[in-house]
Amino acid sequence: MSGTRGLKLLSTLHADGRLIVELAEEAFPAPKGNEVLVRVEAAPINPSDLGLLFPAADLENADYSGDRVIAPMSDAALRAMAGRVGQAMEVGNEGAGTVIAAGDAPDAQALLGKRVALIAGGMFAQYRLVQAGACIALPDDVTAEQGAAAFVNPLTALGFVETMRREGHRAIIHTAAASNLGQMLVRICQEDGVPLVNIVRNEAQVAILRDLGADIVLDSSKDDFAAQLQGAIAATGATIAFDAIGGGTLVSQILHAMELAAAKDAPYSRYGSDSPKQAYIYGMLDTSPTILTRSFGFSWNVGGWLLFPFLQSAGADTAQRMRQRVLDSLTTTFASHYKARISLRDALARDAVLTYNARRTGEKYLIVPN
């Protein structure tokens, strides 16, 4: 397989304020030692990929001609991302494909011809040359599409439950809960008997989660949302929330409702209750500022949550247990659903870009590079 050539997507922020996303051709040498060459067959476009692919670019006013996107960036965004100026960045955290060539080492040879999943970065490409250790062989009855999203969402959803247990909470609140990740979390919590308060933004999303059998699904667009939220927190004892949205007042509303539930039968204190109230922001669906009213005393914490630091802090045994659980249930608990399958070239078309970059729940795209 020496001389394999393939296309990949590159995103480059130029010092003049233009973001250029384009196809580039790459030539691969024959794999050596522990290396394997993977033909990528499916790679999901996750929100975490979009932050690298089209960070804060003005995509409405971009130029989409000629198999590349040239998008203007604001001065503020350019300054905020000075660290990546001039670097042609490969994109795509995870995906799945087939090992079509392997180095001499036994670990590499053992994967030859196998369908594998990998979280190696640069997966929006036709081929990837990686170390054998980066690959997980998929079960025979799992397709590349089914295995393409075996890492980010499944491990994140499992990570929420691990974090809840580790920090001594007993129920979870989740926002943007109708997402692929949210649906996985519903199934995990059902399997594990963890009470889960799902917050979504419209009736259609309520229906998605009701169909999965979710017990508590709250629609934040409803007038009685605050009362419903307080009731759900009182019923479940949820004192930890995971928020995919980031901007706006929802995190503050959740902490406020937790405080009302905690203070209900406690004596008045000007400092608020001493019940812990934790919110983790793990996404940026809304990039506007997080507004905290602090109407919830002083016993609260808001912080960022990321998968890789979590896995590191959780330790190798926990991470391995989580990975095995995903592999065992890839087509059930951890199944993903896609709005459309597109080629690398399709991924540069105006309509596709504007759709998948909107990060709308239920509108996830899968790149099929070959």
Add this chain to the structure above:
Amino acid sequence: MSGTRGLKLLSTLHADGRLIVELAEEAFPAPKGNEVLVRVEAAPINPSDLGLLFPAADLENADYSGDRVIAPMSDAALRAMAGRVGQAMEVGNEGAGTVIAAGDAPDAQALLGKRVALIAGGMFAQYRLVQAGACIALPDDVTAEQGAAAFVNPLTALGFVETMRREGHRAIIHTAAASNLGQMLVRICQEDGVPLVNIVRNEAQVAILRDLGADIVLDSSKDDFAAQLQGAIAATGATIAFDAIGGGTLVSQILHAMELAAAKDAPYSRYGSDSPKQAYIYGMLDTSPTILTRSFGFSWNVGGWLLFPFLQSAGADTAQRMRQRVLDSLTTTFASHYKARISLRDALARDAVLTYNARRTGEKYLIVPN
């Protein structure tokens, strides 16, 4: 001393939305067993007292006639404080005075005639009947005024340094740093060799801290504040901040500057640096919302910080070590300064209320009830 009678301040929020702060007379029985009767000689008005005394009341439009304040409250504030409606609340966390009567128990008898400091609540009063264990005997050369603020500010400032060490940070950022508390923190950090970045809001406050020998004092009203802050963080390695203000964008600015310092020589990551960034909000000088731009990656935490939960989590040995350090240096490291000394009755006058409730740095009041 049976039959002692004295005045105390009471703050009552009524269901009709009026906050009434008034004097009430209290009669004290002779102390029994472990009880002691303390004649209160000095009690500071701390920001934490104001949250109970005049919570969000409209003091500009209050009625100050007749030794009481009647202030209107907004519906929102009334709802937020529903838990205290109808309760006549005693005010004043801490103070100092003389034990003028004691119960039979040896611990109580040992304090008779002694000058003591106590953090017992209800200290805006002429007398307090408390358990002997709530009192700390002051050294002979320490006056009641010098001992009146031996708890809240000193233990909070020491608590910041303990928290820094416990969480693995090596330098501190402090806002509203020219306060009595801030001045103590400057002296503690000098004694302990802890780098401290002081943030104040005007030139006069810069001068106060420079006079104390503070190394790094930044004026947030200056145009180059952002650059100065980033430089100070780079120079000290500060990754933890304690903020007395709460509202607005300062916490966000600090986290942003920490992130710029951390990312300076690191490879670009769309998730931001993996350097921990911690901010604790321990005050409410600005009650408006905290605005977090989240322009600092995902490795960050913002939370409330309160003295009593901290002392509980720190354990008895640490708390005792901290208290002893305060007693040993009450007139030096932990000295407080007051703008004015007022009686209980003075504390209900319009000019005094509007001045001390403004919580301006350097304008702390001391109540001298007898």
